[in-house]
Amino acid sequence: MAGQITGSMLYDLIQCPHRTTMDVHADIALRNEISAFVKLLWEKGVLHEKETIKGLEIPFLDLSEVPIEERETLTTEAIANGEDLIYSGRIAADDLLG
Helix, strand or coil: CCCCEEHHHHHHHHHCHHHHHHHHHCCHHHCCCCCHHHHHHHHHHHHHHHHHHHHCCCCCEECCCCCHHHHHHHHHHHHHCCCCCEECCCCEECCEEC
16 A cells, blocks of 8 residues: 555645654554544444435445455446446546545
């Protein structure tokens, strides 16, 4: 992942440049365990996203359960097929990842 820049990395850079450097270069084994509170926030965020999309009442392609290795191909195919809304897709261009 060190070679690709994500939206999350840009956000982290604004919040704390040290974190971005550590995420890319530090030994992952030295990280603190993710707290139950942070996990709860992530779960609530995903639930909110899904409820919001369903509330739009339009069909959408949900790739959130697809293995991450397959998402970029499926996202590209969905775009080519004119899919109106893609949830949890993946796109890469040069050193950018989203």
